[in-house]
Amino acid sequence: MLGTAVESFTPVGGGSICEARRARLDDGRTVFVKTRAGAPPGFFRAEAIGLERLAAAGDGVPVPQVLAHDERCLVLEWVTTGVPSAAAAERFGRALAATHREGADVFGSADGPGWIGSLDLPQGPWEHWPDLWAYGRLEPYLRAARKAGTVDKRTVADVEKVIAELPRLAGPAEPPALIHGDLWAGNVLWTETGAYLVDPAAHGGHRETDLAMLTLFGLPHLDRVLAAYDEAWPLAPGWRERLPLHQLHPVLVHAVLFGGSYGAQAGQLARQALRLA
Incomplete structure (x- = not known):
């Protein structure tokens, strides 16, 4: 080969x-x-x-x-890893904005099947981001978590409310951004020259989704990353308040895969997101 x-x-x-x-x-x-x-x-x-x-x-x-x-x-x-620095984090923030600016033709993907971890990832495509998030990200994994018994009735009801309210919760409409799609800290490799991305679930999505996942699971010098990103491509007003909405999908994925406290966390995020309505 x-x-x-x-x-x-x-x-x-x-x-x-x-x-x-x-x-x-x-x-x-x-x-x-x-x-x-x-x-x-x-x-x-x-x-x-x-x-x-x-x-x-x-x-x-x-x-x-x-x-x-x-x-x-x-x-x-092969990528040789190094130690993250504040300067590298700022470069990463600016470069991530450039990745997102590359854009995509659709929300979702026309490239065939996709996965997040070991789970199938619906690809669509969808015309509008709220439809992708409701029917490609929240509803399938809520259904799977419910079947697995890792979410309670209150969480199910609250996530269903989020799905119904998504057009109002989504914030200002934006065109599809090219996003990594599974951007937790473990998928950022730090090198002597900066950051590399690995293990993507790349598709046309909302740029706040990548930032929300970095915030959910933590990243060295995260404040520097976010500030540099916002300077390179300013985020829409209210983006910090929308983080729980974007974090809900990866937490539901974790509820399906790992159970534990992730089901309860999904309910908490849903209720936080609903406060925007």
Whole structure:
């Protein structure tokens, strides 16, 4: 697949769904190899397409180069990580704004199946962002969490109210932004020169979604990232108050995958979002 033999494999830390290895090739290169036993058809193709879309975003946040992929694995350029700094965080904020400015033709994607973690991610496309969020992000995962028994009746009712109120809760309309789609701190790699993005669920979405996920799970020098972003591309008034609305989807995903306290947290976020109505 790479036109050269593999000299050695070394396991590396990474996500909980795929196995990650560092591979040394006979031609001297070091690459990152990601595999998943029983991966559904198109799983690695979707990630490769997402990385390539993000890579095309001009002055956007860089991503590892896709070297090869098939139904069994994804092979990427090896990225040597470093320690985050305030200056790198500011560069990341400006570059993330540039990635989002690249835009998309639709809300959702026309690139075929998508995933977030191990769960199917509805791709649409949709004409309006509230429809994507209601029927592609909140309703499917609320239904799955309800089936799994990880959300109570009050949470179900409150998330359903959010879905019904989305046109009023969404804030000023914006065109589709090219977003990472799963932007928690673990998918930001810090290097000596700045940040790289990995493991995307890239699609046309709302730019506040990426910022909300960074805020939800934390990031080094987050205040610097957000300030630099807002300076490069000012956010619409009220964006901080809308963070719970955008955080509701990833927390519902966690409720489906992990249970625990995530169901209760989803209810809290829904009630916070409804205060905007």
